[in-house]
Amino acid sequence: MKKNKLCAIFIALFLLGTTYTAKAAVINYTVKSGDTLWKISQSYNTTISKITSLNNLNSSDYIYPGQVLKIEDSNSTNYIPYKVVSGDTLWKISIKYNITVNDIMKLNNLTSSCIYIGQVLNIPIKNSQPAPTPSVQTTNYKVVVGDTVWGVAQKFNTSMDAIVKNNMLALDILMPGQILTVPVNSTQIVKPIGITMMKSRTNNNYGDIYTWENARRLFTVGQKGTLRDLSSGISFNIKYYGGSNHADIVPLTMDDSSKMKQLFPTWSWSYMRPVILTFNQGGTNYQLAASLTGMPHSTTDMYEANGINGHFDLYFYNSTSHVSNELSPTHQKNILIANGQ
Incomplete structure (x- = not known):
């Protein structure tokens, strides 16, 4: 695993705002070779005058590759701002809001799938209400000596597969004191509950503290x-x-x-x-x-x-x-x- 490919880190869950309607998303767009104000305006269903006004430009001003412009993207008039948290990937966010990774990347002018904790992404909500999840009761169970995945599954009327997948187990081997998130009377796959970071690292040379x-x-x-x-x-x-x-x-x-x-x-x-x-x-x-x-x-x-x-x-x-x-x-x-x- 290469250090320069580490993109996602852990932080407390925080969701900014609620749905905004009838309001175009303002994004940061990095000018590419061959771009003109007219081409950019057509790509984002806006006007040259809106671009120049947002960026304090004249319509005759020269734009150059690498320049960052604020663009009002009228292609997506409904969106929510979402703050990236520990464990997030573009794929996970796209599944949550029933959209595509490309939708998120386009709206946020992303050139790669790398995101970082604390980053605020505009999430288009044309079809993006979170997919409904059937209600399921879960419990966090602490493993005791003698426990097996099969035994825990029988205890809570679930399956071994659900326990393994819910808790990201590399092997179906349990250790005393280990905590498992277990669906009760269900085999539904759910996220582990209650995993928290104690302290984030000061920079990428170091590691996050988890108890x-x-x-x-x-x-x-x-x-x-x-x-x-x-x-x-x-x-x-x-x-x-x-x-x-x-x-x-x-x-x-x-x-x-x-x-x-x-x-x-x-x-x-x-x-x-x-x-x-x-x-x-x-x-x-x-x-x-x-x-x-x-x-x-x-x-x-x-x-x-x-x-x-x-x-x-x-x-x-x-x-x-x-x-x-x-x-x-x-x-x-x-x-x-x-x-x-």
Whole structure:
């Protein structure tokens, strides 16, 4: 996953305004080679005089590629302003409002599908009332020792498939303490409820802080991702192998193990490093602040693939140790550092 392709990040849900009628959307349009005021006016069903008035221009003024003009787009007289939130993609927004991605891109003069949290998009509502969703009761269930996906499905009269899809599970393996959003007496696919970010990153070099309770709902057992050491920039691929108090992770290949070994003078419980975890879940790119312990322990079935007989501990905010169930001040501090603090 390339850092420069990370477009979507996490923030609190916020929807601006309500439906506006009989009002044309004013968009920002970037002038392209070959454009004239007349061509632009025809594309957006407006007039040259309206364009010049909005931009304090004369009709004889020269426009140039790269210039940004305010355009009153009369092609879409009804719209709502929508503020992008964590997890949004153009495709998800288009489904929600029963329109096309091209409709959104055209109205907002977007040249790519990349959007960012806090960005305000004008959503055309010619056909864009949110699609009706059948009412379904859900519950957030905390997994206990001995639980299986099948058992939880039976408990709430739903299906294994619904639980796996609703909670974006990479595998149908559950860990004690894990929270599942479960439809009750229904097999309907719904969004996970209650996943929140604790603190967003200061810039893209760092990671967002999610508490362990929330991080493990995004980064689920079997999920693959990339760890980047904050200090050295060394990156390697890993998989969430298991673990309930924190994530037990393993490097995927011999090459990944070799890169990981560069971070630690020797394997030791005392070596803990701030790292950034990146992964894709449900079509959304995530970038989380974490802390890694440089000590393989126990055993895994990955030895032939990665050359290391054991797994490593990856801590998120409020993760605790396996045996004593204690917070590590060093890991907590590392996570704040990995957030940019």
